[in-house]
Amino acid sequence: MDSKWKLMLIASLVAVLSILFLMIGADGNWEYVLPRRGRMLAAFALTGAAIAYSTIVFQTITGNRILTPNIIGLDSLYLLIQTFIIFVFGSLSYIMVQGNINFLLSTAAMIGFSFLFYKLLFQGEKRQLYFLLLVGFVLGTFFSSLSTFMQVLMDPNEFQNVQNRMFASFQRVQTDLLLLTGTAFAGLAFIGWRWRDYLDVLALGKDHAVNLGVAYDRIVRRLLILVAALISIATALVGPIMFLGLLVANVTYEMMRTHEHRWLLPAGMLTGMGALILGQIVVEHVFTFSTTLSVIINFIGGVYFLWLILKERKA
Amino acid sequence: MIAAESLIKQYGDTPVVDNVTASIQKGTMTTFIGPNGAGKSTLLSMVSRLLKRDGGSVSIDGMPMENFAEKELAQKMSILKQTNEMNVRLSVQDLVSFGRFPYSKGRLNEEDRKVVSDSIAFTELEEMKEKYLDQLSGGQRQRAFIAMILAQDTDYILLDEPLNNLDMRHSVQVMKVLRSLVDELGKTVVLVVHDINFASCYSDYIVAMKEGRVVKEGRTWEVIHPEHLKSIYDMDFQVQEINNQKICVYFS
Numbered sequence: 150m151d152s153k154w155k156l157m158l159i160a161s162l163v164a165v166l167s168i169l170f171l172m173i174g175a176d177g178n179w180e181y182v183l184p185r186r187g188r189m190l191a192a193f194a195l196t197g198a199a200i201a202y203s204t205i206v207f208q209t210i211t212g213n214r215i216l217t218p219n220i221i222g223l224d225s226l227y228l229l230i231q232t233f234i235i236f237v238f239g240s241l242s243y244i245m246v247q248g249n250i251n252f253l254l255s256t257a258a259m260i261g262f263s264f265l266f267y268k269l270l271f272q273g274e275k276r277q278l279y280f281l282l283l284v285g286f287v288l289g290t291f292f293s294s295l296s297t298f299m300q301v302l303m304d305p306n307e308f309q310n311v312q313n314r315m316f317a318s319f320q321r322v323q324t325d326l327l328l329l330t331g332t333a334f335a336g337l338a339f340i341g342w343r344w345r346d347y348l349d350v351l352a353l354g355k356d357h358a359v360n361l362g363v364a365y366d367r368i369v370r371r372l373l374i375l376v377a378a379l380i381s382i383a384t385a386l387v388g389p390i391m392f393l394g395l396l397v398a399n400v401t402y403e404m405m406r407t408h409e410h411r412w413l414l415p416a417g418m419l420t421g422m423g424a425l426i427l428g429q430i431v432v433e434h435v436f437t438f439s440t441t442l443s444v445i446i447n448f449i450g451g452v453y454f455l456w457l458i459l460k461e462r463k464a
Numbered sequence: 465m466i467a468a469e470s471l472i473k474q475y476g477d478t479p480v481v482d483n484v485t486a487s488i489q490k491g492t493m494t495t496f497i498g499p500n501g502a503g504k505s506t507l508l509s510m511v512s513r514l515l516k517r518d519g520g521s522v523s524i525d526g527m528p529m530e531n532f533a534e535k536e537l538a539q540k541m542s543i544l545k546q547t548n549e550m551n552v553r554l555s556v557q558d559l560v561s562f563g564r565f566p567y568s569k570g571r572l573n574e575e576d577r578k579v580v581s582d583s584i585a586f587t588e589l590e591e592m593k594e595k596y597l598d599q600l601s602g603g604q605r606q607r608a609f610i611a612m613i614l615a616q617d618t619d620y621i622l623l624d625e626p627l628n629n630l631d632m633r634h635s636v637q638v639m640k641v642l643r644s645l646v647d648e649l650g651k652t653v654v655l656v657v658h659d660i661n662f663a664s665c666y667s668d669y670i671v672a673m674k675e676g677r678v679v680k681e682g683r684t685w686e687v688i689h690p691e692h693l694k695s696i697y698d699m700d701f702q703v704q705e706i707n708n709q710k711i712c713v714y715f716s
Contacts, residue, residue, distance in 0.1 A: 212551040213551070214551070346565075346569050346570035346571075349562075349570060350562065350565055350570075352551060352552045353550065353552070353562065354549070354550070354551070355514075356514050356543070356545050357548075357562070359513060359514055360512070360514070360538065360542055360543050360544075360616075361538055361562060361563075361565040361566055361616070362534045362535045362536075362537065362538025362539070362565065362566040363534065363565075364534045406553075408552040408553070408554055408558065
């Protein structure tokens with residue numbers, strides 16, 4: 150089956166899932182159910198697409214299929230920013246209540262951080278992956294510790310507010326952010342789409358990319374900023390999710406079996422949406438809300454992660 | 465002509481390439497020889513912009529390398545390193561098609577397709593062009609990468625130890641392909657080789673390096689000489705002429 154048909158098949162599956170999600174158990178209460186579920190669906194689509202897109206790009210740049218952008222501590226940074234704002238300004242402050250302002254602030258900080266991270270680590274001659282991982286991991290831990298420090302000093306009621314943002318929640322999606330994040334995502338995806346052929350070459354590794362005339366440093370820097378921006382979109386909408394990107398990206402590679410990003414990227418975005426929608430249907434109708442979507446995703450993703458590591462070790 | 469002028473590379477205080485000036489004539493095969501750690505690969509990487517240099521300059525056909533646009537340079541000079549680990553699963557056809565990236569950015573036109581199939585034919589890989597790289601033997605893989613470089617259609621082709629991990633038959637095969645690039649297509653081939661007899665039998669010029677410096681350069685016939693070789697490798701060589709080729713004997 151060629152890539153075009155596979156993509157169309159995935160697209161139709163996602164469409165069916167979306168319709169199921171909107172319809173099941175609606176009992177004719179359309180005026181209530183449709184707008185509510187529609188907004189959730191939009192949030193799932195945005196989150197799934199943003200995470201899949203950023204993970205595939207990140208894995209292509211780093212040439213590693215078990216890495217996700219979380220490794221450079223973006224999630225912990227998001228939590229640090231949220232904790233800091235609540236700690237300094239309070240949970241009822243303007244920045245906290247105004248979702249859009251909060252989003253722009255967090256995004257700016259995360260992009261700024263990625264930029265610095267890139268400057269410090271990628272500029273040197275030895276772009277050693279393990280060094281990057283280690284520094285990212287250490288920074289992530291540092292951010293978490295700072296957050297914990299502030300959380301300990303905080304008023305318990307305020308801490309409740311921080312806690313709400315600590316775990317991914319698809320039940321309380323920040324729907325007021327949909328318009329802003331949706332526009333931002335469309336813009337980013339459009340910009341990123343122009344680099345799809347460069348991504349194919351970057352997947353060959355740095356030396357080949359330079360040989361083939363890719364301005365490596367410039368392109369990778371831009372892509373990294375793109376990744377940071379996409380991650381902030383997803384995180385702002387639902388909160389930090391560990392394993393979704395890993396799961397979705399690898400399932401996409403397995404399904405598409407191509408190296409061409411013009412197929413991988415759209416397929417990945419659709420798979421990301423599909424995974425979230427399917428997960429939510431299962432949560433609502435199989436588990437009847439006795440568990441949450443992030444638990445399911447992290448469980449499946451975590452098991453898959455272990456399996457990937459074991460498989461890599463054998464190979 | 466590629467001209468390298470006082471190139472320097474150092475890691476910490478240790479110079480790896482120490483003020484090297486060398487030039488490579490157009491339309492010839494030039495081989496870099498020398499013991500491990502002499503700085504051959506580092507030099508090649510600097511000349512091909514894979515590695516930043518700490519000093520010196522490189523010019524290609526009289527123009528400083530910095531003045532070329534990335535795309536232009538990729539149409540002028542290609543480099544193949546010795547390890548080519550791939551994270552993606554590619555068929556031979558896919559890999560060779562990447563050679564056309566500097567020209568058509570992944571959208572191959574008729575001419576690109578022709579160059580790709582010619583390159584595959586030139587390296588005798590037609591029968592396995594649908595196969596994936598991980599299904600090929602070491603020699604076939606190496607030839608596939610050479611086919612990619614060929615499809616890039618550059619005047620200058622730089623190869624860092626292209627004979628690495630190849631048995632005798634495949635080494636000869638690869639060297640013959642490289643030689644015919646020079647003789648039939650008028651390319652300029654620069655390579656790093658460890659087997660001195662391959663350097664002696666195939667190349668026009670030899671540049672010998674030791675401890676980061678060029679210690680001897682010249683026509684192959686002149687450089688392959690027991691005295692020069694002894695000063696390069698610190699061991700005794702016997703050089704014998706067999707079928708008009710100088711063969712070095714150094715095994716005992």
